[in-house]
Amino acid sequence: MNYRKALEQAVIYIENHLGDNIKVEDVAKAAGYSYYHLNRQFTAILGESIGSYIKKRRLADASKKLLYTDLKIIEIAIEYGFDSPEAFSRAFKAIYKASPQSYRQNRLDTFIGNKERLDTGLLNHLVRNVTVHPKIVELPEIKVAGIRGETTLRDNRLQELWGRANSLYSQIPNRVPNGRAFGICEACAENTLYTMNDDILFTEVAGTEVSSFEGLTDPFVPKVIPGGHYAVFTHRGTLQMLPQTFDYIWGTWFLTTKEELDWREDFELYDKRFLGYDHPDSEVDLYIPVRHL
Numbered sequence: 001m002n003y004r005k006a007l008e009q010a011v012i013y014i015e016n017h018l019g020d021n022i023k024v025e026d027v028a029k030a031a032g033y034s035y036y037h038l039n040r041q042f043t044a045i046l047g048e049s050i051g052s053y054i055k056k057r058r059l060a061d062a063s064k065k066l067l068y069t070d071l072k073i074i075e076i077a078i079e080y081g082f083d084s085p086e087a088f089s090r091a092f093k094a095i096y097k098a099s100p101q102s103y104r105q106n107r108l109d110t111f112i113g114n115k116e117r118l119d120t121g122l123l124n125h126l127v128r129n130v131t132v133h134p135k136i137v138e139l140p141e142i143k144v145a146g147i148r149g150e151t152t153l154r155d156n157r158l159q160e161l162w163g164r165a166n167s168l169y170s171q172i173p174n175r176v177p178n179g180r181a182f183g184i185c186e187a188c189a190e191n192t193l194y195t196m197n198d199d200i201l202f203t204e205v206a207g208t209e210v211s212s213f214e215g216l217t218d219p220f221v222p223k224v225i226p227g228g229h230y231a232v233f234t235h236r237g238t239l240q241m242l243p244q245t246f247d248y249i250w251g252t253w254f255l256t257t258k259e260e261l262d263w264r265e266d267f268e269l270y271d272k273r274f275l276g277y278d279h280p281d282s283e284v285d286l287y288i289p290v291r292h293l
Contacts, residue, residue: 004124006032006033007031007046009030009032010027010031010038014027015117019079019080019081022054024050024051024054028050047252047256048252052255055091056251057117059080059092059115062088063092063096065079066100067103073085073088088100122247126248128236129237129245130235131233131234132233132248134232134253135231136229136230138227138292139225139230140227143212143224144184144208144209145213145216146165146172146184146220147221148186148203148204149206150203159277162183168220171220172210172216173210174211174214174216180208180269181206181208181270181271182206182208182223182225182269182270183207183268184265185202185265186202186203186205186265205221207220207223228289229262229291230288230289230290231253231257232285232286232287233249233253233286234284234285234286235283235285235286237279237282238277238278238280238282239284240277245286259290260291262290262291266287266289267286268284268285269286270284271285
């Protein structure tokens with residue numbers, strides 16, 4: 001069975017009928033498979049059910065209508081298949097943590113919950129290069145020394161930051177032999193991600209593992225990664241697709257997981273599996289802090 005082709009057909013059908021009263025069975029029929037088999041593969045490969053994807057895509061499109069049109073909220077609710085403004089508001093608030101009216105009035109454009117359309121490139125990336133079901137691990141505290149840089153989601157300057165960091169690593173005292181490298185996102189604090197859009201400036205520390213901060217001087221900064229539990233995703237391939245992996249984490253996994261997010265900083269871990277920014281066989285682990293339940 002060519003499930004990847006079936007998933008493409010399913011997504012195309014959903015996008016072409018996003019404003020219609022479509023049923024999951026209609027999607028399966030358009031893809032040429034039974035509801036049971038298609039939904040099972042959709043969930044296994046993409047991390048959520050067909051019905052969940054439809055709901056989130058409708059809400060993501062509706063969120064743009066709230067910001068960039070003058071349509072009334074009731075008109076947007078009806079356009080995207082909700083029976084009433086109240087039903088739309090409940091569903092919207094569950095994802096975006098704000099009512100449609102507040103979202104519009106405050107001109108929010110969120111990172112979490114921003115469900116992007118699955119095109120063929122992104123679908124292939126998720127199928128081949130992302131572990132959609134993370135493993136939960138417990139880490140001890142880790143000391144990192146590195147340099148701090150600024151970037152946005154749209155204008156990604158992380159390659160430049162890492163190039164500078166790599167050229168300066170030899171000057172960092174107390175480096176752990178064969179130590180790991182870490183990219184620590186300093187924007188990922190409580191409530192920040194809910195209002196991050198492509199143009200929001202955030203900082204990242206590109207650093208290496210150290211045994212102590214003694215003797216550390218400018219331009220280097222100390223960072224402590226707190227011990228605790230983390231959900232670990234593996235990104236494979238070029239780092240040009242890393243934003244798409246984070247889109248999956250915050251637009252799909254975060255909205256369906258039973259794990260409770262902990263507002264420590266998330267980070268990327270680079271070890272011997274990382275073969276370079278553009279290398280197709282590189283692997284990077286992404287650590288998302290979660291509470292121990």
